[in-house]
Amino acid sequence: MGETVAVTPIDTYGQEYIEKHLIPGAMIGIEVGGQRIYEKGFGYRNVAQQLPVTGDTVFGIASMTKSFTSAGIMKLQETGKLSVHDKIVDYLPELKASGGPIERITLHHLMTHTAGYPPLATHVYARKNSIEQDPSVKDYGLDLLSNPGPHIETYDEMLAFMATDDFEWLGEPGQFYSYSNDSYGLLGVIIRRVSGQPYEEFIEDNILKPAGMKNSFFAMERLDETEAATTLYMKAKDGSRVYEAPLWWDAPSMRAVGYLKSTANDILRYLEMYWNEGIVGGERILSKESVAQMIHPHVEYEPGRCYGYGLRIVPDYFGSTLISHGGGLKGVSSYMCAIIEKKKAGVILTNVSDVPAGDLLMSAMNTTEGREVDASSSTYEVRQIDAEELQKFVGSYISSEGMNVKVGLDEGKLTIESNEVCRALKCIGENFFIDEDEDEGILQFIGNPNGEIERIVYGGRHIMKEIV
Incomplete structure (x- = not known):
C-alpha cells in the first residue's frame, strides 16, 4: 500500500475555493519566524500542459509592487537624498502647470494616496500598447477600450499628461484618501531622478538583490528566459469559463504602480523585512525607523483600516497588527500579509484577474490560528433605511x-x-x-x-x- 498523505483543512477548503472561482492556478505560503508552516500549490501554472504550481512559480504581483516603491523612497531618505515631507514639485517641476494644490503636495501624500488626485486615465494610456494587442481585454474588469487618449510611453509623456489633464481635485492634500495609481507613477519618476538610476534597477539593487529575491524582476524579457513563469488566464465576462490569455501587460512609464513579477518564496522573504525590523536573512535592507514609518497607520481610509506607505494596516487584528496589500491586473490576483507581533507572514499568488485571492489567504491564516475560516476582526451594526x-x-x-x-x-x-x-x-x-x-x-x-x-x-x- 502507498503512503497515506494527510490533507489539512486548508487543502480541502482551498481546493473547493479555487474550483468555485475558476482559478486555474494558485500558490499559498505561510511562515512563522521565517519557518514555513504551510505551503500548497493548487491547480496549474499551465492547464493544457498540466504543469504544477510551486513556491518558485513566477506570477505577476500587480499593486503589491507599491510597497517596493515606498521602500525605495525610504532607502533614498535614509541616504539623505530626499525626505518624505519634501514637496513633489521640487523633483517634478513640470507638474506646476496643473495648478490647484500641486505645490502643497508632498511625497508623504503620494505614498498615502492623500494627494487629492481623482482616478485619472494615466495608467490606461501607459499600458495602451498591451491593451491594443490583447483580444482578451474585452473581458477585463475595467472598460479600457473607450479611451481615445494618447499612448504614454515615457516619464516625460506621463508628466505632461498629468500636468494638462482636465480634472477636478478631490480636495486639499491630506484631506481625502483615494487610491491612486497616478501617485505611485510619480513616485517612480522621483526615484529615477533622485537616484540617477532607472527605477527598476534601483529597486533591484536596493531591495530585491540584498533580500535574496532571485526570481523577482520587472523586465519582460526574463519571462521568456524562465520556464517557471505561469501562463496567464482570463475569465469570461459572464463568469462561465476561464481561457488562456498569454500576453503579459506592461506599462514602461508606470512600472512603479504594479509590474513586478515574483514568487511566493521570494515574497515571504520580503515580508520578513517588516516583522524583523528591516532585516532579511541577516541582511539589513531598511532601517528599523524606516520600517516603522512604512507600517505606521498614517491615514484611516475605512473604520479600523488604515494605510501606511504602500501597505494597508489593521491596527487591531484580533489583538495584533496586520499589514497587507493585494494586487489585481490582467492575469493577476495577489495578496500578501504579515502579523507583526507574531512574526507571521502569508502570500497567495494566482494567474487570473478579478478573483478574491485575499479572502482565501486570510481563511488559511485563520485556520493556522485556530479560528473559523470566515472569521473577521471587523464588526458592523446594520441599520435599516427606507x-x-x-x-x-x-x-x-x-x-x-x-x-x-x-x-x-x-x-x-x-x-x-x-x-x-x-x-x-x-x-x-x-x-x-x-x-x-x-x-x-x-x-x-x-x-x-x-x-x-x-x-x-x-x-x-x-x-x-x-x-x-
Whole structure:
C-alpha cells in the first residue's frame, strides 16, 4: 500500500475555493519566524500542459509592487537624498502647470494616496500598447477600450499628461484618501531622478538583490528566459469559463504602480523585512525607523483600516497588527500579509484577474490560528433605511480609469453593479454600506454642501456621480 498523505483543512477548503472561482492556478505560503508552516500549490501554472504550481512559480504581483516603491523612497531618505515631507514639485517641476494644490503636495501624500488626485486615465494610456494587442481585454474588469487618449510611453509623456489633464481635485492634500495609481507613477519618476538610476534597477539593487529575491524582476524579457513563469488566464465576462490569455501587460512609464513579477518564496522573504525590523536573512535592507514609518497607520481610509506607505494596516487584528496589500491586473490576483507581533507572514499568488485571492489567504491564516475560516476582526451594526431615503444614492458613478459603477434600488434594497455583477448592500452607518453577503468592501457615499450625493468611494477610489 502507498503512503497515506494527510490533507489539512486548508487543502480541502482551498481546493473547493479555487474550483468555485475558476482559478486555474494558485500558490499559498505561510511562515512563522521565517519557518514555513504551510505551503500548497493548487491547480496549474499551465492547464493544457498540466504543469504544477510551486513556491518558485513566477506570477505577476500587480499593486503589491507599491510597497517596493515606498521602500525605495525610504532607502533614498535614509541616504539623505530626499525626505518624505519634501514637496513633489521640487523633483517634478513640470507638474506646476496643473495648478490647484500641486505645490502643497508632498511625497508623504503620494505614498498615502492623500494627494487629492481623482482616478485619472494615466495608467490606461501607459499600458495602451498591451491593451491594443490583447483580444482578451474585452473581458477585463475595467472598460479600457473607450479611451481615445494618447499612448504614454515615457516619464516625460506621463508628466505632461498629468500636468494638462482636465480634472477636478478631490480636495486639499491630506484631506481625502483615494487610491491612486497616478501617485505611485510619480513616485517612480522621483526615484529615477533622485537616484540617477532607472527605477527598476534601483529597486533591484536596493531591495530585491540584498533580500535574496532571485526570481523577482520587472523586465519582460526574463519571462521568456524562465520556464517557471505561469501562463496567464482570463475569465469570461459572464463568469462561465476561464481561457488562456498569454500576453503579459506592461506599462514602461508606470512600472512603479504594479509590474513586478515574483514568487511566493521570494515574497515571504520580503515580508520578513517588516516583522524583523528591516532585516532579511541577516541582511539589513531598511532601517528599523524606516520600517516603522512604512507600517505606521498614517491615514484611516475605512473604520479600523488604515494605510501606511504602500501597505494597508489593521491596527487591531484580533489583538495584533496586520499589514497587507493585494494586487489585481490582467492575469493577476495577489495578496500578501504579515502579523507583526507574531512574526507571521502569508502570500497567495494566482494567474487570473478579478478573483478574491485575499479572502482565501486570510481563511488559511485563520485556520493556522485556530479560528473559523470566515472569521473577521471587523464588526458592523446594520441599520435599516427606507427606500425613499435610499433613492438619493441611486445613479451611475464613472472614473477615468475605466470603472463604471451603477447604484440602484431593488425591492427596497440598495444594489451595486460593477463588471456586470450585481450585489445587494446593507447600511452600517451614515452613508456607509457593505456587501450583504460579505463583510468586506466598505462603500462610502460623499455629498456636497447641499446634501446631494456627488461621489462614491469604491475600491478605495473616489468616483464621481454622472450628471444626468
